[in-house]
Amino acid sequence: MTSLFPDPDRPFRLGTRGSPLALAQAELTIAALIAAHGWPREAIRIVPVSTSGDRIQDRPLAELGGKALWTKELDRALLAGEIDCAVHSMKDVETIRPETIAIAAMLPRAATQDRLIGASSIAAIPEGAVIGTSSPRRAAQMKALRPDLRTSLLRGNVATRLARVDSGDIDATLLAAAGLDRLGLGDVGTTIPPETLLPAVAQGAVGIECRADDAVARALLQAIGDAATEACVRAERALLLALGGSCHSPIAALAQLEGGGIRLRAQILSEDGSEQVSREAMLPPDAPEAGAMALGKELLDEASPALRALFHP
Numbered sequence: 234m235t236s237l238f239p240d241p242d243r244p245f246r247l248g249t250r251g252s253p254l255a256l257a258q259a260e261l262t263i264a265a266l267i268a269a270h271g272w273p274r275e276a277i278r279i280v281p282v283s284t285s286g287d288r289i290q291d292r293p294l295a296e297l298g299g300k301a302l303w304t305k306e307l308d309r310a311l312l313a314g315e316i317d318c319a320v321h322s323m324k325d326v327e328t329i330r331p332e333t334i335a336i337a338a339m340l341p342r343a344a345t346q347d348r349l350i351g352a353s354s355i356a357a358i359p360e361g362a363v364i365g366t367s368s369p370r371r372a373a374q375m376k377a378l379r380p381d382l383r384t385s386l387l388r389g390n391v392a393t394r395l396a397r398v399d400s401g402d403i404d405a406t407l408l409a410a411a412g413l414d415r416l417g418l419g420d421v422g423t424t425i426p427p428e429t430l431l432p433a434v435a436q437g438a439v440g441i442e443c444r445a446d447d448a449v450a451r452a453l454l455q456a457i458g459d460a461a462t463e464a465c466v467r468a469e470r471a472l473l474l475a476l477g478g479s480c481h482s483p484i485a486a487l488a489q490l491e492g493g494g495i496r497l498r499a500q501i502l503s504e505d506g507s508e509q510v511s512r513e514a515m516l517p518p519d520a521p522e523a524g525a526m527a528l529g530k531e532l533l534d535e536a537s538p539a540l541r542a543l544f545h546p
């Protein structure tokens with residue numbers, strides 16, 4: 234299609250949070266756009282946008298209002314026409330987006346697993362040790378596997394979290410392998426397989442949003458979208474929607490292409506890990522949403538009333 238870009242006077246403005254991980258994800262997006270469209274680097278300008286999630290570090294995300302903390306300032310800049318697209322970790326993007334904003338593309342998914350920092354395996358974590366995490370999923374999963382462990386709130390960017398383990402403030406933590414890899418920390422920590430720790434919805438996926446009515450940006454971004462990633466993340470997000478979709482409740486899910494279908498594994502847990510329900514389903518890759526939502530309902534049907542009460546479908 235014909236487009237305004239590249240035009241040195243009108244670069245494609247790419248909005249991103251300013252954290253090192255967000256900037257690394259912005260650079261991956263820029264590399265994909267350059268490769269797809271043959272643009273010079275100057276055709277794209279990074280516009281850093283500070284979000285409430287970046288500014289408030291001392292309280293759990295769930296308490297502060299959830300994932301909107303990562304998106305609302307970027308949404309505003311997008312809708313105000315200050316940026317042409319916004320790059321996000323899909324894990325941090327709310328399940329229900331404004332109708333005026335479209336998820337135009339997702340980059341090929343990176344590693345989906347968590348890595349354990351501070352011990353060589355979950356079994357090797359000392360008795361009674363403190364796991365730093367701000368994720369209800371990780372806290373519940375660790376307590377399910379090791380009821381002797383305690384958890385303490387750990388927020389901040391990846392470097393801050395690693396430093397808290399190094400300083401001995403906490404004994405161990407879990408971080409997304411994707412984030413560590415993107416920061417050049419591929420050798421940090423032990424990768425835990427999904428059979429042991431099922432990851433968060435959309436972990437490892439980078440999504441790029443634009444205004445829903447911006448056909449030019451949408452087409453430019455669609456060229457860098459990875460269909461397999463988009464189908465799998467759509468399935469995981471539909472499951473999250475059926476469960477009431479928030480980061481307040483311990484929910485884990487992983488969709489992967491397998492033998493021409495999508496295999497969706499899902500788990501919900503009580504906050505202390507004492508109860509967990511796991512289910513999986515094979516879904517059609519072209520329309521996984523209905524089956525994913527049905528799987529979410531199955532999980533809730535199987536849960537005790539106390540566990541079900543954590544969710545708001």
Ligand SMILES: NCc1[nH]cc(CCC(=O)O)c1CC(=O)O
Nearest residue numbers: 322324408409411412436437438
């Ligand atoms: N909630 C923070 C967040 N959002 C996305 C990632 C990692 C990158 C990804 O999952 O794609 C992280 C850090 C972490 O969980 O270790």
